[in-house]
Every structure is written in C-alpha cells, then in structure tokens.
Amino acid sequence: DTEVTQTPKHLVMGMTNKKSLKCEQHMGHRAMYWYKQKAKKPPELMFVYSYEKLSINESVPSRFSPECPNSSLLNLHLHALQPEDSALYLCASSPWQGSYEQYFGPGTRLTVT
Amino acid sequence: DQQVKQNSPSLSVQEGRISILNCDYTNSMFDYFLWYKKYPAEGPTFLISISSIKDKNEDGRFTVFLNKSAKHLSLHIVPSQPGDSAVYFCAASANNAGNMLTFGGGTRLMVKP
Numbered sequence: 001d002t003e004v005t006q007t008p009k010h011l012v013m014g015m016t017n018k019k020s021l022k023c024e025q026h027m028g029h030r031a032m033y034w035y036k037q038k039a040k041k042p043p044e045l046m047f048v049y050s051y052e053k054l055s056i057n058e059s060v061p062s063r064f065s066p067e068c069p070n071s072s073l074l075n076l077h078l079h080a081l082q083p084e085d086s087a088l089y090l091c092a093s094s095p096w097q098g099s100y101e102q103y104f105g106p107g108t109r110l111t112v113t
Numbered sequence: 114d115q116q117v118k119q120n121s122p123s124l125s126v127q128e129g130r131i132s133i134l135n136c137d138y139t140n141s142m143f144d145y146f147l148w149y150k151k152y153p154a155e156g157p158t159f160l161i162s163i164s165s166i167k168d169k170n171e172d173g174r175f176t177v178f179l180n181k182s183a184k185h186l187s188l189h190i191v192p193s194q195p196g197d198s199a200v201y202f203c204a205a206s207a208n209n210a211g212n213m214l215t216f217g218g219g220t221r222l223m224v225k226p
Binding site: 004006009040041042043044045048056090091092097098099100101102103104105106107 | 218
C-alpha cells in the first residue's frame, strides 16, 4: 500500500467554524507533513511530524493546530480561519524526516467563507 | 524570494516529440533535486530525482540533467505521450536544512495527440 489518503476532499467552512482535516498512511512511514498550496503556487510546508512528535512548525498561525494521534494518522484542526486560508491542503509522508522522497495525498480543497 | 524557479508556466508539445522542462535554483546548498508530477485532483507524485554528485539520471522515458555551475536542471521526456499532460514541479533539498523540500512554481505540460 503506497497510498496517502485524505478526508474530506472538499470542505467549506465559515470563519467561526471548527473543522478537522484527516490524513492516513499505512506505509510504516515515521515522518508526516502538512503543506498548503494556493492556486498556481508551489506547495508550502506548514508542519512536520517525526515519530509522532512535532518537529517543524513553519511559523503557522495558531488557528491551524496539527495533531498526530499515532504513526499512521495526522490531523489538522482548523478554527477561526480567514478567507485567505482558502487553499489546497496536502498531506505527505516519508520513511523518516529528511528522506528525500515524499508521498503525497490528493489534498483537501478548503474554502473559507 | 523564490529559491527554486520554473520560469515557464506552461509548455505545449506534440505527441512523440521531446518535452524539456526547466528549473533554476539560487541556493548553492541544495544537494538533491526531484521532479514531481501532478494531475488535477491528485497529490504530487514522485517522478525522478538526482543527487548533486551526478549530472544525469535516466529512468525510461524520463531523464534529468543537472548543471551545478549554472544552478540549472532540466527534465526531458522522450517520446512525449498524451498521458504525460500534467503539472510538473521541480523540488530541491539541502542536507543541512533537514532535507525539507523547496518547490518551484510548476510547469503545465500539454501533450497534443
């Protein structure tokens, strides 16, 4: 199984809502990543988890809260988002943090109204 | 300031001909380079990579060339097929930065039958 799955595929939320994005992989990878991608821009790294511990936070606003409940799951909790947070949120995993090749999920298309 | 640039946002090629996608970088500490391919509604998929100790890596129809002195790499696809139509992202990483990926802006390749 070389797949990274993400749910939901699409999400529309208001600025006062609380929602969560989910990511799952069963490749035994010990590093998992959240990226944000705006239209016609490259993916931008948000967070890195290594062995279920937060390793990198690229100065992401606190309205984004990551969580890694176990080695296969990665969540991104969203609260009080702004319309400019609308983007494609990509999850990725790799065998360990620093291994070059990352496997990406299909992403969640988020719209904040 | 973008450290990895793909100056051509789009490229159109006839089926059977060669596709050449270009990528330039500014950070001389980058020591590993990757190409990802992205179809609509899917996450990026790893395609091919090259270490800075090499100047060429070939995998089937795909060849990546690296010119370190010019800080330039290119992806050649020969022969191009309609199924190659996608957005191609160049990415670079530096061992001294934890091998985190820095992506270029992407080039949309259209292969016409």
